[in-house]
Structure formats: structure tokens, C-alpha cells
Amino acid sequence: MFQLPVCPYCHTVYRYKEVRKTKDEKTQKCYHCHKTFSISKFPGFLVLWLLVVISAVLLNIAVLLIMPAFNVIPLLVISFIAVLLGLVFIPYFVKYKKIENKRKEN
Secondary structure (H helix, E strand, O other): OOOOOEOOOOOOEOOHHHHHHHOOOOEEEOOOOOOEEEEEOHHHHHHHHHHHHHHHHHHHHHHHHHOOOOOHHHHHHHHHHHHHHHHHOHHHHOEEEEOOOOOOOO
């Protein structure tokens, strides 16, 4: 999971900035081999946001156990930082897949 995607045909490595720009598209054309592949986000994004939510909750519980006099502001800051880190890691959870050509044979 924690790696930047590569072209499924020629295994060209895509940089962080390139993946960030194309993450919302459905298909992409490889700049090296010029073949078209699909961009898949579903299982990766689900795992990413589950990790973000679980880590934010655990950090908030730990802070409350260590310093019970804290009010809600530090807890919101911790949650906000967790969401920002989640946004930074989005390109590492994008996958590129081959497009299978399905031809109807009559």
C-alpha cells in the first residue's frame, strides 16, 4: 500500500506530484509507453481514512488519559493534524490497473 503507483504495462514510476494531479481522473495515458490504464482509489482510500480515524481517536484518548484537564481545543487540533496527514498520504493509496479489452465475439 505505501508506495506510489506505477504504470501496469511498462512499470514507469509516477512521481508524487503527478499522482496528486491525476488522482480524480478515471483513466490516464502513460507518458512512457502511451497505453491507457484505469485509476483505482476505492480499497486504498477506505484503508487510508480508517487509519486516520483510528489514529486520531487513539491519540485523543491518550492525550485525555495523560492530561485530563485538557479541553476540546487540543483534541480538535490533533484530529485536524490527523486529517492533514491523511490528505498528504492520498497518492500512496492510488492504484493503476490495466484496462481489459472485452470484445464480443459473434
